[in-house]
Amino acid sequence: MKKYIFWLGCWALAACDISDNKIEVLDRFVRIYDNATFNRAFTPVDIQQTPDGGYLILGETEISDAVFPGIYLMKVDAEGNFLFDQILPGDYAFPVGDLMRVGEQYYFFCLQPVSLIAHLVSVDAGGQVGTPIPIADDEGNPVYYPMHASLINSNEMLLLGYDKDNQESVLTRLNLSGTVQQKRAYSIGIGGDVDEVEEPIINHFTRNGRKFPFLTGVGAGGQVFFNGFYNFTFSFVLTNLGNEDEPAVLQGVADGAGLSAALFLENNTYATARFSFGQNYILPQADIQVGPGNPGSSEDLGGNTFPELNPNATIKLKRLSLAGRDVLLYASDTRAGQIILLAYDTVSGQLIGSTYLGFTNPYEVASFVKTADEGLAVVGTTYVAGRFPRICLFKLNADEVGQLLSGN
């Protein structure tokens, strides 16, 4: 009798194991979007999930007729399978994040290589690209060199641009039609050695130098902020677009130190990350006490140093509701060639958990988005065979996100 029980037990265990070995939907995967072209790089900028569960990825790739990277759009299905891509004509280049989703339309900014004017581009989930709209104020003054854009409500955006002629950072509030509603310029430097500032900016645009963490966003009391060059330094600038009041500035140190990520939480508290001459610091709750005539320094913020991150690493930061928790999720890339996700509790600022993505070949993060199935989609660059920059996509399902938030 005992041997029958033993065999029945074995069969039952095996039957459970085997019958459980199936999935309804592939909600956890890694994809590398390869291309056999030897000398072409594909680098993502941002990602959004589309209503069909797939993903629209905005990226950049070299184009022959511009010194700026060309615009690359790719659509993949819910399981990450490549559906189609397109390289926009060289009339437009240098795609700028965020890739902003409003309903079923997606928006991003780019520049026209000849005029250097910022253009607003809309695209739908099917990859249909609208006619780019040049950005200019009501007096016809264009916005040049788009650096960063973000959605501040359901029909308004902030755009940070660079005015080369006047050596100014230009912050613009505009609607989805590209109509400028407010615009204000901030001097990068007057009377100083502006070449010292301009050179890294131009290198940023031509991808011949460091990619700077230009940012825009909303602060307290209707203020907006940008992270960019101001008064000779890479600075975090809190300002009102509706008046000419002196902005509140958290200065960096020339282009060697400053903020690499910033997100308003409440009052003077921001979730941030900062760089300082190659070092990286993460501050889930930074108290930024600055005001007009009372500038601060990013160097004074302190924070936890992360020596494992690449020097001046790309750091993406979003506030998300994951697994029922209010979470600050940081994504960056490590010296070991992996993408790291760090989750912090928004209220306490305590680290909840971390996880690493990718290995063997180097991986670098570009952006991430929360998915409809309570998972995460992380897009980045991997160097296939150690040398070919290609777009990669990590899809984490809700279980993996739960593990991240449980600290496992």
Added chain:
Amino acid sequence: MLSTAATAWAEHGPPRGPKARRKAFFTQCYPGEEKSNDPFEKAQWWIGFKSGASLTQAVPDERYTPFSSTDNPDLTYYHKEYVDFKDWGAEAGLEITFFYGGFSASFQPAYRRHRFTYTNDYQWFDTENDQNTLLLRYTQDHKLDYLEFPLLFKYDFTRTAFRPSVFLGGYISTLIEAQKTLTINGTDFASGAQNEFVNEEIIVGARDLFIKSQVGLMGGIGLSYNVGNVRLALQGLYRYGLNNITDVKNRYVNNRLAGAGDALDDLKLRNISVTLSCLFPMRFLRTGSFRAVD
């Protein structure tokens, strides 16, 4: 032997008819072959150990890869090339066989290593400059260690010292350990000359990539030979795995492998093994000397 037959003849008289005479002669010559109605003499337990070697084939069903080409619509480009029945694995275990009237039921728990390999070939090239070409071959060697619990039914064609037999049965296996070794070698034409290279092997534990259980059917042939009371048995078996051994939920969890562009296909295993067993009888007839029931 002849004198024994003659003695029987003398005691009982000659058998009648040629068939009866042949049977009587054979019975006297091979006492073990004498059919008995005594249940004790029809049954035997054999217990021993066995070891051997095996070759495995991994049969892909649904194909998977982390790669998704943006310029090549041919999905088979990323399909793995499997190398069938090439890498030797090993097994060792016990054999417990119950024999009754020519039929046997045999339980043969064993530790078994399956080995199989597949390769992927990739190339990158420049249509304007032939020198800008890189060819890579990823070779993935798998070692899967299972604890196997087979139950076989065996039929002996004869009851002589040499016994050819056939087997049919099934097995349940549980995975103990799994390991993958990735070797990348290639030819780089872009570095000024044709540069052939081999990267350092990547060895990773792959236990999470496979489910714990495997079930299947098995059949084969055997030949046994009695040396005194000890039986030596040679078995050749073919195993036909019935289930997908890849853990579909964990297909992409290994950073090292997924990061290199590897994801397991849905796989079923086929296996050919040859083993040698040494078996000892558990039941004896008390004659002039102990003789195994057989």
